[in-house]
Amino acid sequence: MARLLDVRALHAHYGATEVLHGLDFAVDEGAITTILGANGAGKTTTLRAVCGMVKTQGEIHFGGQRIDARATESIVRLGVAHVPDGRGTFVNLSVEENLRLGAYTRRGKAEIAADFDRIYGYFPLLKERRRQQAGTLSGGEQQMLAVSRALMLRPRLLLLDEPSFGLAPLIVQELFAILGDINRSEGMSMLLVEQNAALALKLAQQAYLLETGRVVIAGTAESIRNDEAIRRSYLGY
Ligand SMILES: Nc1ncnc2c1ncn2[C@@H]1O[C@H](COP(=O)(O)OP(=O)(O)OP(=O)(O)O)[C@@H](O)[C@H]1O
Ligand SMILES: [Mg+2]
CATH class of the missing domain: 3.40.50.300 (P-loop containing nucleotide triphosphate hydrolases)
Structure with a gap:
């Protein structure tokens, strides 16, 4: 390999x-x-x-x-996408806004939209909570958001x-x-x-x-x- x-x-x-x-x-x-x-x-x-x-x-x-x-x-x-220790989500932004920031290096609106669906497929809970402030998520949900944000880079x-x-x-x-x-x-x-x-x-x-x-x-x-x-x-x- x-x-x-x-x-x-x-x-x-x-x-x-x-x-x-x-x-x-x-x-x-x-x-x-x-x-x-x-x-x-x-x-x-x-x-x-x-x-x-x-x-x-x-x-x-x-x-x-x-x-x-x-x-x-x-x-x-x-x-290379990094999910740091302590998660590093933006607590004052919504789930959706955090994910959008994860795609900052990318262009192509259609692809980014498809990636929201891809990520919500892995983490359906985040879809339900997409308008919620990240800081109000549980620890587990915040970790899932941190991973998801990194995935938005398509690393x-x-x-x-x-x-x-x-x-x-x-x-x-x-x-x-x-x-x-x-x-x-x-x-x-x-x-x-x-x-x-x-x-x-x-x-x-x-x-x-x-x-x-x-x-x-x-x-x-x-x-x-x-x-x-x-x-x-x-x-x-
Ligand atoms: N910013 C820093 N300034 C000085 N020393 C640091 C700094 N960050 C880490 N260290 C030191 O570097 C060594 C390795 O730390 P590191 O955080 O990489 O360990 P770790 O394996 O991630 O530990 P943990 O499981 O506690 O997260 C430790 O001795 C730590 O004190
Ligand atoms: Mg460490």
Whole structure:
């Protein structure tokens, strides 16, 4: 399978402090990769590095192009959409207005209109609440809106930062089932950062475990899921 995202020897800094110490990882075209790790391991920083939001060294290739020196805006235009931690919806705008903003890099009114239908197909609840202010949605609905807004870009790669965070188990299951559905039906590649290892390993094909800015385990999700020693010592389930 061709690599869509290929990251080599990635270092990242906040000021003088280095927090990623040379990561290698990849996302195959049409596949889901997960990056697992405890609080502070560097998961959020890794996603921010891919989007050009932190200072990095090393190489980031996306769709065959070097993107590590590009500005965030240009990375977005190449087809990378980021669902940040804490969701980042515009709380004072309606559901519909949030979705419209998600399509800001695109032209073509008919296509954008079709995308509203596509997204409301995945998330019928958002259609019911399309005129409601985003800030008044439940946590689960807000996460669905954040994912939907990213989908409005029609990205080639969706970056997801702990989408399960703070949500009830049933809502998380529903959200992950929809992500799996989108991946299969649209062939959309995803890089999923999670602390919920059990769930992420079910959705993803490839997995990396981060510890204080280093990859300590890499392999297929299946091999890691089936390795009891890894599960016990690193994943806590
Ligand atoms: N803006 C910042 N300035 C300085 N240090 C930062 C900044 N953001 C993160 N860090 C540090 O970088 C390291 C990695 O943080 P990061 O947020 O990437 O971890 P994480 O794996 O996403 O953690 P969590 O699971 O808690 O979200 C931590 O030690 C953190 O304190
Ligand atoms: Mg984080």
